[in-house]
Amino acid sequence: MRVLRLDRCHPLAGGNKWFKLCLLLQRARAQGHRRLLSFGGPWSNHLHALAGLGAAAGFETVGVVRGEATAEPTATLRDCAARGMALVHVSRGDYRRRHDAAFQRALLDRHGPAALIPEGGDCVEGARGCLPVGRAIAGACPEGATVVVPAGTGTTLAGMAAALGPGYSLLGISALKGALDTDDRVRRNLAALGGGAGADWRIVHDAHEGGFARVSAPLREFQQWAEIALGLPLDPVYTAKALLALWRMLARGDIDRERPVVFVHTGGLQGRRGFAWLADGAG
Numbered sequence: 001m002r003v004l005r006l007d008r009c010h011p012l013a014g015g016n017k018w019f020k021l022c023l024l025l026q027r028a029r030a031q032g033h034r035r036l037l038s039f040g041g042p043w044s045n046h047l048h049a050l051a052g053l054g055a056a057a058g059f060e061t062v063g064v065v066r067g068e069a070t071a072e073p074t075a076t077l078r079d080c081a082a083r084g085m086a087l088v089h090v091s092r093g094d095y096r097r098r099h100d101a102a103f104q105r106a107l108l109d110r111h112g113p114a115a116l117i118p119e120g121g122d123c124v125e126g127a128r129g130c131l132p133v134g135r136a137i138a139g140a141c142p143e144g145a146t147v148v149v150p151a152g153t154g155t156t157l158a159g160m161a162a163a164l165g166p167g168y169s170l171l172g173i174s175a176l177k178g179a180l181d182t183d184d185r186v187r188r189n190l191a192a193l194g195g196g197a198g199a200d201w202r203i204v205h206d207a208h209e210g211g212f213a214r215v216s217a218p219l220r221e222f223q224q225w226a227e228i229a230l231g232l233p234l235d236p237v238y239t240a241k242a243l244l245a246l247w248r249m250l251a252r253g254d255i256d257r258e259r260p261v262v263f264v265h266t267g268g269l270q271g272r273r274g275f276a277w278l279a280d281g282a283g
């Protein structure tokens, strides 16, 4: 197994978020925006990356956070605030309206003018930013490969699929339970990119270990083992879950061992602080 360490690609935003955000930040600047507004949960890797990359690029940032503010903010939100992000907490009910045009307009009236960046960078520009991830794999494994990548919105997978031609099998391990619309999102982003016609990709929906950010006992044991045995730091929400799924598929013989296998480490390590059972976790 080869590991593509996106977690090491950028000091402020290790992982796939840098790829997803780079073109969105460029576009915001080209449109004359000085402020960026986006959405995320209290442990969001996306808001964390946006706060860091936005500040480094000279933008003001606004993070619309799911759920009311708590007396003790999460380590993620503390970092966001330290990087200058203005945090706007909304109820879980309001947060569900984040894709709704009227709700977005009201947020921009209050906290704009700003470039609105979809949650998780899920749009064609976000996917386009991930083309280099696919190209890097094609360059490193010209003979073809099975590629495993953690998936949330599937934006990263869509960009990779558009860059990988026939000869590559791309498996996205969904971190969510029952998010069957992810496949449609991938198809939409792929169509908008105008690529990936011959790409062989699939989202695996049964490796969520209980649901988003849920940690089963086998997942926890696997992560603790893998970090020591492979020397690979992981996060329980995305990367450990996907690697466990890959391990099980290899054990079952579901993956051709004659071809190279590439695991894409999408980062998310800042989120480890949300898990008390990890050495650096604060609970």
Ligand SMILES: *Cc1c(COP(=O)(O)O)cnc(C)c1O
Pocket (backbone or CB within 6 Å): 015, 016, 017, 045, 046, 120, 150, 151, 152, 153, 154, 155, 156, 157, 235, 238, 239, 266, 267, 268, 269
């Ligand atoms: C956000 C995130 C993902 C999900 O990426 P999508 O493009 O939404 O599929 C995967 N892994 C990590 C570590 C992430 O932070």
